[in-house]
Amino acid sequence: MDYCPHTKEDIAQMQAFIGINSIEELFADIPEKFRLQQIPDMSPALSEQETVALMKMIAGRNKLPRLTFTGAGAYAHYIPAVVSHLIGRAEFYTAYTPYQAEISQGILQAIYEYQTLIARLTGMEIANASMYDGASAMAEAAVLCGKMSGRAKILIARSVHPEYRRVVQTYAWANGYGVQEIPFAASGQLDMENLYNCLDENVAAVLMQSPNFFGCIEDVTSVANAAHAGGAFLISGFTDGTSLGILKPAGDCGADFVVGEGQSFGNPLNYGGPYLGIFAAREKYLRRIPGRLVGATVDKKGRRGFVLTLQTREQHIRREKATSNICSNESLCALAAGVYLAALGKNLRKLSLLNIYKTQYLKARLLQLPGWKAVFSAPVYNEFAVICPNSWDINKKLENEGVIGGYELTKDYPELGSSLLFCVTELVSKNDIDHICRILK
Amino acid sequence: MKLIFELSKTGRAAADIPQSDIPETDIASFIDTKYLRDNLDLPEVSESDLVRHYTNLSRKNFGVDLGFYPLGSCTMKYNPKINESVAAFPEFTSLHPYAPEAFAQGNLQLLHTMQRILCNLFGMVEFTLQPAAGAHGELTGVMMIKKYFEQKGENRRIILIPDTAHGTNPASGALCGFETVTLRSNNKGGVDLEHLEELMGEEVAALMLTNPNTLGLFERNIEKVAQIVHNKGGLLYGDGANANAFLGKTRPGDLGFDVIQLNLHKTFSTPHGGGGPGSGPVGVGPKLVDFLPIPRIIRKGQELCWSDNFPHTIGRVRAFYSNFNVIVKACTYIMSLGAEGLVRAAEMAVLNANYIKEKLKPYYDLPYDRVCMHECVFSGRRQAAESGVHTTDIAKRLIDFGYHPPTIYFPLIVLEAIMIEPTETESKETLDEFCNAMIAIAEEAKECPQRLKGAPLSTPVARLDEVLAARKPDVVWKKA
Numbered sequence: 011m012d013y014c015p016h017t018k019e020d021i022a023q024m025q026a027f028i029g030i031n032s033i034e035e036l037f038a039d040i041p042e043k044f045r046l047q048q049i050p051d052m053s054p055a056l057s058e059q060e061t062v063a064l065m066k067m068i069a070g071r072n073k074l075p076r077l078t079f080t081g082a083g084a085y086a087h088y089i090p091a092v093v094s095h096l097i098g099r100a101e102f103y104t105a106y107t108p109y110q111a112e113i114s115q116g117i118l119q120a121i122y123e124y125q126t127l128i129a130r131l132t133g134m135e136i137a138n139a140s141m142y143d144g145a146s147a148m149a150e151a152a153v154l155c156g157k158m159s160g161r162a163k164i165l166i167a168r169s170v171h172p173e174y175r176r177v178v179q180t181y182a183w184a185n186g187y188g189v190q191e192i193p194f195a196a197s198g199q200l201d202m203e204n205l206y207n208c209l210d211e212n213v214a215a216v217l218m219q220s221p222n223f224f225g226c227i228e229d230v231t232s233v234a235n236a237a238h239a240g241g242a243f244l245i246s247g248f249t250d251g252t253s254l255g256i257l258k259p260a261g262d263c264g265a266d267f268v269v270g271e272g273q274s275f276g277n278p279l280n281y282g283g284p285y286l287g288i289f290a291a292r293e294k295y296l297r298r299i300p301g302r303l304v305g306a307t308v309d310k311k312g313r314r315g316f317v318l319t320l321q322t323r324e325q326h327i328r329r330e331k332a333t334s335n336i337c338s339n340e341s342l343c344a345l346a347a348g349v350y351l352a353a354l355g356k357n358l359r360k361l362s363l364l365n366i367y368k369t370q371y372l373k374a375r376l377l378q379l380p381g382w383k384a385v386f387s388a389p390v391y392n393e394f395a396v397i398c399p400n401s402w403d404i405n406k407k408l409e410n411e412g413v414i415g416g417y418e419l420t421k422d423y424p425e426l427g428s429s430l431l432f433c434v435t436e437l438v439s440k441n442d443i444d445h446i447c448r449i450l451k
Numbered sequence: 452m453k454l455i456f457e458l459s460k461t462g463r464a465a466a467d468i469p470q471s472d473i474p475e476t477d478i479a480s481f482i483d484t485k486y487l488r489d490n491l492d493l494p495e496v497s498e499s500d501l502v503r504h505y506t507n508l509s510r511k512n513f514g515v516d517l518g519f520y521p522l523g524s525c526t527m528k529y530n531p532k533i534n535e536s537v538a539a540f541p542e543f544t545s546l547h548p549y550a551p552e553a554f555a556q557g558n559l560q561l562l563h564t565m566q567r568i569l570c571n572l573f574g575m576v577e578f579t580l581q582p583a584a585g586a587h588g589e590l591t592g593v594m595m596i597k598k599y600f601e602q603k604g605e606n607r608r609i610i611l612i613p614d615t616a617h618g619t620n621p622a623s624g625a626l627c628g629f630e631t632v633t634l635r636s637n638n639k640g641g642v643d644l645e646h647l648e649e650l651m652g653e654e655v656a657a658l659m660l661t662n663p664n665t666l667g668l669f670e671r672n673i674e675k676v677a678q679i680v681h682n683k684g685g686l687l688y689g690d691g692a693n694a695n696a697f698l699g700k701t702r703p704g705d706l707g708f709d710v711i712q713l714n715l716h717k718t719f720s721t722p723h724g725g726g727g728p729g730s731g732p733v734g735v736g737p738k739l740v741d742f743l744p745i746p747r748i749i750r751k752g753q754e755l756c757w758s759d760n761f762p763h764t765i766g767r768v769r770a771f772y773s774n775f776n777v778i779v780k781a782c783t784y785i786m787s788l789g790a791e792g793l794v795r796a797a798e799m800a801v802l803n804a805n806y807i808k809e810k811l812k813p814y815y816d817l818p819y820d821r822v823c824m825h826e827c828v829f830s831g832r833r834q835a836a837e838s839g840v841h842t843t844d845i846a847k848r849l850i851d852f853g854y855h856p857p858t859i860y861f862p863l864i865v866l867e868a869i870m871i872e873p874t875e876t877e878s879k880e881t882l883d884e885f886c887n888a889m890i891a892i893a894e895e896a897k898e899c900p901q902r903l904k905g906a907p908l909s910t911p912v913a914r915l916d917e918v919l920a921a922r923k924p925d926v927v928w929k930k931a
Contacts, residue, residue, distance in 0.1 A: 012792035013529050013720075014799040015878040024806045024879060036801045036822055039669035040701045048790070049699045050571045055789030058533050065783055068564075069542035071557035080549050083770055090466040092498060096505040098535075104514030106525050107726040109858075112910040113850055115452075116512030117725035120505070123455050126928045130492045136926050139726065142583035145770035153626070173770040180744075180766035184594050184627040227486050256478070258488045271770070281558050282548030282771025283583065284728030296924055302726065306928070307920035315912035319920040325586070325622035326861070330631045335622035338584035338716065342724030349505060352455050353466040355495040360468040367473045370481055389482040405551075414550055440472040 011058050076412040077442050079372075081393050081433025082223070083144070083171050084282065085250045085274045087361075088437055090353050093276040097346045107302075107338070111317045117341065118316035121304040124348040131254045131351070132268040133261025134290035138301035140344040141287025141336065144271030145174040148217060148247055149181035150300045150334055151267045151289065155215035155243040156187045158298060163187065163212045165205070165242070169194045169222035171249065172422040178217065187214070198226035198386025198395070200233055209240030219247040219270070220260065224419075224431065225369075225393025226386055227257060234264030243267065250274050251288070252435075253391040255362035267291050276350030277343050286343040297323060300334030361436060365392040368443070369434040375447045376432070385429055393433045395419060401428045404450060411449055452511070452911075455504055456928055459494035465501040511911050512725070513855050519881050521807075523826045523858035523870025524617070524665055526695050526717035528800075533787065534720065534780035543779050548771040552756040558775065559755035563748050565732075565782050572793070573691070573711060574704025575734030579743045580773040585692060587768065588712030588731025589623035589659075594765045595710060595735065595742040596657050596686050597627055602742075602763065605684070607656035613642060615666055615862045620659045620690060629656065636864060640666045640819040642676050651683045661690040662706070663697070665862040665870070666819055667804060667826035677707025686710065686738065694718045695874070696801060696825035699794035709736045719781035730777040744768045799875035800825045803882060807871055810886040814893040818865050825874075831867035840896040840903045842867040847914065848895065850907035852888040 016024075021033070030036065037045070056064065078086050097103065101116060108114030108121075121139045128137035141147035152164050164182050166175055168191045175191070182189045190208060195201040200218055209216075216237040220228035230246055237244040245267045246260035251274040260268045272286030273279075291299050297320060305319030325332040354361060369392045376382050376396055385395035398404055401418050408415040416430030423429070434443070478487065496504070513520070520527035538544070546555055566578040582588035593610070600607045610624040613634045621631040632650060635643040642660070651658075658680045663669045670676060680687050689703045689711035695718045703711045715730040716723045723729065735743060741763040749758045757772070788796060801824050808817065808827035815829040831842035846856035846869070858870040873882060895902055907913070 011787045012795050013531060013876045014795055016799050020879040021802065024802055028805050028809050033798045033802060036805055037700055038822060039671050041674060044701045044705050046699060046701050049793065052571060052790035055792045056787055061533060061783060061787040062537065064786055065537045068557050068561050069540045071560060072542040072546055073554040074542060074545060075550065075554060078547050080547050082549055084548050086547065092465060092502060096502065099506065099509035100516035101509040101512040101514045103722045103724050104516045104530050105512055105725040106522055106527055106723045110850065110856055111915050112907050112912055113513035113855065115911055116508035116510065119452065120508055125926055126456065127493065129927045142587055143769050171770065173767055176767035177769060180594065180768055184597060186628055227482060255491060256487060258486055262488065278544040279547050280544055280776040281546045281555065283774040284777055303926050305920040306925040307916045309913040309915050311913060313912050315915045317915045317917050317920050319924060325618035329618045330621035330625040332622040335586045335590055335619050335626045337586040337619050338727040338729035340728045341726030343728060345725065352494050352496060353501055355464045355493045356491055357464045357466060357468050358493060359491050363478065364468060364471050366478065366481060367471050367475060371473045389486065409551060414547060417549055436469065
């Protein structure tokens, strides 16, 4: 099946109009020796029915778990039915970037509302229209701080998601910045003592997450004060966005930038993408931040309308002097987040509480098992780290029951030994928790 | 139309939360209250209000499903519905990225198959599917170039960028610490070979070339261009934004490109979602394989799995693996088209563009009058000179005729540029009607220029005050 509507007669008429005898003449600029005769190893066309059958077969090789207890940067949450229905409106999802404002008021207003929702949630003054994901949002924020400060060192908490740290490392290397890790204290929070020692006049920014990768809630205010005292910016992220329903946002704790993964807001797990990079900042950095911004304005009759604004920051205008190279972002994921947040409204707090209760219940149950110990003492949101007898065996046991267990911390944190990071969301019931505790007994 | 915040009324919600099956406890017993927020300022709306709000917003938005969208360089082809249905399979949507590989063999097979197909289709040795969008792919490609020279111990700090290039090219170079130098085009719209010879030196890491370029023209001297770059030890980067023009016709790897990024949301029909998500796979030739981002898929016995074990890698460019669900759509599309469908897509895309070019040539200036590939670029300078009507006015007037305007004022080397990319999924009838509208507008420009300057007349808002938006930025709503 292809989607070309051309009949033989259409093609003949069009060729005649152009003045050619064959389509091949249109490709005459491609040097003869480079013309491809046949795409190697390419299968023939399939009907729609055959395509579906093939893709079903591939999908069927996946095994869906009955339960998932892994979070670690991607979170299984219930998505209200309205989300897929509304973002499934073809007027939204088959549109390009809203370059022509008059016929794009729908997505423009939706993004303006998204920016407002994110600013309020994160306690910041402004937010952009989205970045690729939480990791790239953090990396771009770090590069921006390097450029703004003229300083060449980035400090990043070791309790930040290991993959985010790798991404920051990549972006920093490309821009000639050094990255240094700040260890975590016995509480699981950032080691303040060490931070003070590392802060010097060459540090552009301090990067952290709260909740951090271990689920621990950080004392963002103290870190912000320390960073600022050292003349550095504070970039604070978070792991599960739903924590913002209850936790004090980093914006209220003095962070200069709040970046994070917005997948939790109405976007499916999708095996890792597409996700949603949240980027929020203090207003004074409005003209420096990367990514698209939608602004409110008026038309000549004074009616409110929305446009892409401050585009002189962007690559299509400013080219090599742009604040970033980002062009396509994650608009539809941002739309999903907007619908999700508007749907929940104040119920987001209830959802956060539900996550906490369930997490505390699993934690208490697991710690009753012989040989299981909590790794950290700091308060947590919906994830917690445990030391357990043999993490690999435990996960295998759960896998055999169709359950994805905790994230194995050992590979990123060998210093923790045999340890697992468990996550509980509202999708897990008390019965489920009792069930896995029976398996593990 | 009201904002969602203006619809809010205390006590409403469109989504409810289940009762806790675990006894509720005082939150302060778990978390010190200093870590808790004081207020949560989110709108409170009923489900019907919410649905009407977003549905009404959607009605103020124009997508491919509503009509012709000839936005040059963006390849706004029809987004097949079957792709959406397949991508919504729960097996694809609901798996956690850290699910054990034994649970994810279907996903891994799909990604692996996609890499192999792209290698065959573009003549590259290996592909990474990691980058989240075209510009992200560019950045990844440029990082690999940087790493390549770092390994060789060569200090090359310059990247050459043709004056026709997308803005993302110089911006990607800059975000990777390179200095960018502009390469001139010749009067035929191709690379000025003499200028390239002159600029190409030991300090130049790469030339970033879009082929066909943003004028819709294939670089006839591509062999010579590659030679000049390679002879000086440089690398040739291919921006694959316009890959729709040559699917199955030629392969960048054969043409001498060392690295190329694709845009699955252009060439392979995945919807652009009002700005994203996209997907920007990067293909490499033999020189750059070692530097690909991690993780990469490897085979372990019968199973496919992820590996970080590549010592020369540039590292990670994002968390997790790719914009996976976008790749599912692109893969479905490729499987459905098959070999003959891919070639036909390129052929009909090029036929459509040349048809429009010939039809409109008498009415609009055509700065480069030669066979074009997937798009054609006109200039509105005649209308500007004769009636004071500018390309913006022509574009805005097209909206009244029911079309999304073409890309305008790009590429920068064409005055008053009008860049039209019809794509292969549009019929002759659609093209004829569109051309009739363009011709009618050319007439209106002469007879009634004021109508064009006042356009669009049919939209919920008229032209918006962009100067005000930039001078007094209002990017977050505040209660009056």
